[in-house]
Amino acid sequence: MLEECTVAEALKLLGKKEISALELTEAALHRVEAVDERIKAFVTVTRNEALATAALVDAKRLSGEEMPPLAGIPMALKDNMCTKGVLTTCSSKILDNFKPPYDATVVELLRDAGTVLLGKTNLDEFAMGSSTENSALFTTRNPWDVERVPGGSSGGSAAAVAADEVCFALGSDTGGSIRQPAAFCGVVGLKPTYGRVSRYGLIAFASSLDQIGPFTKDIWDCALVMNAIAGYDSRDTTSVPLASPDYTAQLLGGVKGLRIGVPKEYFAAGIDRDVRNAVQKALNVLVALGAEAEEISLPHTDYGIPVYYLIAPAEASSNLARYDGVQYGYRAEADNLLEMYKKTRSQGFGSEVKRRIMLGTYALSSGYYDAYYLKALKVRTLIKQDFDEAFKKFDLILTPTAPSTAFPVGTVEDPLTMYLNDICTIPVNLAGLPALSMPCGFVNNLPVGLQLIGKPFAEATILQAAYAYEQHSGLAKKKPVLSGKGVPKDE
Amino acid sequence: MSKYATVIGLEVHIELATASKIFCSCPTEFGKEPNTHVCPVCLGLPGSLPVLNRRVVEFAIKAGLALNCEIPRFAKFDRKNYFYPDLPKAYQISQYDLPLAVSGYLEFALNGETKRVGITRVHIEEDAGKLVHGDFADYSLADYNRTGVPLIEIVSEPDLRSPEEAKAYLEKLKSVIQYTGISDVKMEEGSLRCDANVSIMPAGSKEFGTRSEIKNMNSFKAVQRGLVYEVDRQKEVLEAGGKVVQETRRWDEHKGITFSMRSKEEAHDYRYFPDPDLVPIIVEHDWVEEIRQSLPEMPDARRTRYVSEWGLPEYDAAVITASKAMSDFFEATLAEYHDAKAVANSLMGEILKYLNAHGIEIHQTRLTPSHLAELLKLQTDGTISGKIAKTVFEEMFSSGKKPAEIVKEQGLVQISDKDAIAAIVEQVITDNPKSVEDFKAGTEKAIGFLVGQVMKISKGRANPEMVNQLLREKLR
Numbered sequence A: 001m002l003e004e005c006t007v008a009e010a011l012k013l014l015g016k017k018e019i020s021a022l023e024l025t026e027a028a029l030h031r032v033e034a035v036d037e038r039i040k041a042f043v044t045v046t047r048n049e050a051l052a053t054a055a056l057v058d059a060k061r062l063s064g065e066e067m068p069p070l071a072g073i074p075m076a077l078k079d080n081m082c083t084k085g086v087l088t089t090c091s092s093k094i095l096d097n098f099k100p101p102y103d104a105t106v107v108e109l110l111r112d113a114g115t116v117l118l119g120k121t122n123l124d125e126f127a128m129g130s131s132t133e134n135s136a137l138f139t140t141r142n143p144w145d146v147e148r149v150p151g152g153s154s155g156g157s158a159a160a161v162a163a164d165e166v167c168f169a170l171g172s173d174t175g176g177s178i179r180q181p182a183a184f185c186g187v188v189g190l191k192p193t194y195g196r197v198s199r200y201g202l203i204a205f206a207s208s209l210d211q212i213g214p215f216t217k218d219i220w221d222c223a224l225v226m227n228a229i230a231g232y233d234s235r236d237t238t239s240v241p242l243a244s245p246d247y248t249a250q251l252l253g254g255v256k257g258l259r260i261g262v263p264k265e266y267f268a269a270g271i272d273r274d275v276r277n278a279v280q281k282a283l284n285v286l287v288a289l290g291a292e293a294e295e296i297s298l299p300h301t302d303y304g305i306p307v308y309y310l311i312a313p314a315e316a317s318s319n320l321a322r323y324d325g326v327q328y329g330y331r332a333e334a335d336n337l338l339e340m341y342k343k344t345r346s347q348g349f350g351s352e353v354k355r356r357i358m359l360g361t362y363a364l365s366s367g368y369y370d371a372y373y374l375k376a377l378k379v380r381t382l383i384k385q386d387f388d389e390a391f392k393k394f395d396l397i398l399t400p401t402a403p404s405t406a407f408p409v410g411t412v413e414d415p416l417t418m419y420l421n422d423i424c425t426i427p428v429n430l431a432g433l434p435a436l437s438m439p440c441g442f443v444n445n446l447p448v449g450l451q452l453i454g455k456p457f458a459e460a461t462i463l464q465a466a467y468a469y470e471q472h473s474g475l476a477k478k479k480p481v482l483s484g485k486g487v488p489k490d491e
Numbered sequence B: 001m002s003k004y005a006t007v008i009g010l011e012v013h014i015e016l017a018t019a020s021k022i023f024c025s026c027p028t029e030f031g032k033e034p035n036t037h038v039c040p041v042c043l044g045l046p047g048s049l050p051v052l053n054r055r056v057v058e059f060a061i062k063a064g065l066a067l068n069c070e071i072p073r074f075a076k077f078d079r080k081n082y083f084y085p086d087l088p089k090a091y092q093i094s095q096y097d098l099p100l101a102v103s104g105y106l107e108f109a110l111n112g113e114t115k116r117v118g119i120t121r122v123h124i125e126e127d128a129g130k131l132v133h134g135d136f137a138d139y140s141l142a143d144y145n146r147t148g149v150p151l152i153e154i155v156s157e158p159d160l161r162s163p164e165e166a167k168a169y170l171e172k173l174k175s176v177i178q179y180t181g182i183s184d185v186k187m188e189e190g191s192l193r194c195d196a197n198v199s200i201m202p203a204g205s206k207e208f209g210t211r212s213e214i215k216n217m218n219s220f221k222a223v224q225r226g227l228v229y230e231v232d233r234q235k236e237v238l239e240a241g242g243k244v245v246q247e248t249r250r251w252d253e254h255k256g257i258t259f260s261m262r263s264k265e266e267a268h269d270y271r272y273f274p275d276p277d278l279v280p281i282i283v284e285h286d287w288v289e290e291i292r293q294s295l296p297e298m299p300d301a302r303r304t305r306y307v308s309e310w311g312l313p314e315y316d317a318a319v320i321t322a323s324k325a326m327s328d329f330f331e332a333t334l335a336e337y338h339d340a341k342a343v344a345n346s347l348m349g350e351i352l353k354y355l356n357a358h359g360i361e362i363h364q365t366r367l368t369p370s371h372l373a374e375l376l377k378l379q380t381d382g383t384i385s386g387k388i389a390k391t392v393f394e395e396m397f398s399s400g401k402k403p404a405e406i407v408k409e410q411g412l413v414q415i416s417d418k419d420a421i422a423a424i425v426e427q428v429i430t431d432n433p434k435s436v437e438d439f440k441a442g443t444e445k446a447i448g449f450l451v452g453q454v455m456k457i458s459k460g461r462a463n464p465e466m467v468n469q470l471l472r473e474k475l476r
Ligand SMILES: [Zn+2]
Pocket: B021, B024, B025, B026, B037, B038, B039, B040, B041, B042, B043, B148
């Protein structure tokens, strides 16, 4: 089945001229037609553009031109990345009919790499959420069980890859928005070091935490996609002027002598017992393969969520202020300016976005700034110092990605309970570190995610260990069965 | 002695003359079709990110150094959050607690005394757009060409003690900034804007009164008028037993009053916080020194030098150095003509009169230093008289021709031929017997009339000294 190909497999077939880019894109489109009614990963499918791009790739291949590294590979983008002339919604009503006049840097890079954009994927509105249930459009379903959530906020991208609708997809991760859905959907998801991938054209949620990264079917593909998107961008001054390596170069290096820290705080009471067991087993495998493991403590872990829920909403309250109905997007009818602002924003934003804007506005208000925002910045530094300290001794830190497996749609109603989903991923964003989630087992046929956290800019080390584990576990080959269950209930 | 002391501090916004905007590469040029100098960044489109224009930092540091400020090694950007349709991101990127320059001062002379005013800070920020309201339309239009044009804000200490001082401070500030070359500093065109904090307190008191902030004063004259009005208003409030309230007031140029815009309670909470899209600015010491070296001689230094080196009177030196263009013109003329006082007289006389009448600066005329030097030489060697020089000036301003050419074309060469002048003198004596009689009878001023008549007949070209001498000889 063509659509099941990984990036590397598809490239091999294309290289040997056994398939054409058009066939590959058609297979992906066919798959979208077949399953997306149930999965609901896509907000927009750019069918005609995709076919045109694929045909163009084939024309070049026939003429014998040298092809860019990912030529002909169908992929999808989380719908918070700007695509020139293509609807970009952030899964929000407020960006009604917004077609950016420019491409995000990653979009340019992926085009230069020869990929074929198949469409834009669903997310929690403005990337705020852990289930895609906060999308103003619809809820994406988990390919392993369509009654369950795919995780979030990049749930659409994770589900699209897990359901073989595309070879790979990009997501964005502010507090776990790549890793948690990767864990829930049983795919590989990498949040690179803050500054490794350009944010230019990524619609900001929390600028000091947001980072774009890949969803792939296996580790090798993750390295291939990183090769295409990592690097300094003069349009994003928070991107880091460091040369990025060939991420495939180190993959076969094995884990012998690799020192792994295992923070006890990440295996505490809030973590599902089965999840803990699966992660422990993965650790045992790594040790059996030659890694050294030791229990460590990251004492400020508990402050991760409260600190995050001050800093991220504070930045969001300012980042989202521009959606005022003046220049683009949704505008409510009103008699005067103030009323227009109020109505536009009240009607245009969903309740979770409004909750966070209010939280953030409060945290930045005069008289509360020092007690909340400034204090949070200080604790953020402490959390980062925990990691700095640990990385003096260890090469990697290993934890579960999420405290549980995917939960059923509509069952988590309390926002605080929802926020706890990101307990293992948030500290990594606060510290700006790279981290990857990959499948490490199944509980009741639902994937469990393993998180590997690395030193700043040491994505290659993470991938090296992940590859060794993946080769041993063979879990990358395990696919969800999409035929069994029916169409999900109407929402 | 007044019953009250006035306390004024000024916040001055100056638009920097960089070629491109502060966070994108759009041109800063004015007067273009609305929304043509825009891009995703200055339009604040979703996903766009600012990239700092290094030139803006350089210019701001230049201003800081010219105002005797310290330049801290570390500066950062903050967001000032508020909603308005001319502000596409709904926040302005500015600097809150770590500006580019701090703790400086500016000195100016007023009524023969030198006054020093503290400069609290100089920071950089982006300008907003412009709203265009149709007269009868139920909508407004937004033009974002101006959005992202770089500004510096110069905040003074509350050291000014009268509206007159405030005006003198502004004039000096304008002069200093003009010397640095970082801005056109034209208040009328909006490249210099000024807000004022004003309070009054009982004379001799050490505790400042409650202040009001005055906005929308759009000319130097408006600043002085607005401040005079506000000080009087506050006095009246206190005299009537009332209390001045902390508020923002707006100057109405037509009515000549300030009125309340918003009270302290209604004041915006801008929720400043560090902009996470921009990395902090690390200002290297070497760079600051490089910028310091690039600063031209400042007006005060020039003024002193003009007195010591060229022997100009203090007053002349101050008038000429107030404008960099004028001062540069002065020096360029001196390179070709030796008499500094004569050059100063021309600049402060005919030339300044012309500039003021037309509301322009000297470099905007067609007059060149070479031409002025040439004109002065023509006067020195007796080719033309001082009176003729005035006629030549007018022609030089309008046509830009060389003075020698003008003199030749219009036949303005001075008549110094004794016989030619004597002939006219004879004629005037014959035609004006009454004045001749008066003079001979001892009415000295009658000779003035006779000289005038000779000049009139010679169309101003007769050498006035020779006319005087010949008349006296004939009438002796
Ligand atoms: Zn621009």
